[in-house]
Amino acid sequence: MTLNIRNPEADNLARELARIDRTSITDAVIVALRETIRNRMNKEKPRKTAQKILAKHGLSFPPDRKPVPREAYHELDHDLTGDE
Structure with a gap:
C-alpha cells in the first residue's frame, strides 16, 4: 500500500x-x-485540568457538584455581549 x-x-x-x-x-x-x-x-479533559488546579491550592470540587447545564452557557453569552 x-x-x-x-x-x-x-x-x-x-x-x-x-x-x-x-x-x-x-x-x-x-x-x-x-x-x-x-x-x-491522551489529551486532558477540562474537568481534569480544573481538578489539578484546585488540588494545587488545596481545594476540590464538592462531592455533590452537578455539571453546569448547557443553557447556562447560552445565557452567559448573552449576558457578556449585552444581547437579550
Whole structure:
C-alpha cells in the first residue's frame, strides 16, 4: 500500500520533518501520525485540568457538584455581549 501526498503543503511539511529527523519521508509521516494520535488520545479533559488546579491550592470540587447545564452557557453569552 502506498501513500501519495498530492497537497504541496503536506509534501513540504513531510519533507521538512524528514530533514529535521534525518529520516525518510515515509518514516517522518509515520512518526508524525503516531505522535498526533497519542497526543489526541491522551489529551486532558477540562474537568481534569480544573481538578489539578484546585488540588494545587488545596481545594476540590464538592462531592455533590452537578455539571453546569448547557443553557447556562447560552445565557452567559448573552449576558457578556449585552444581547437579550
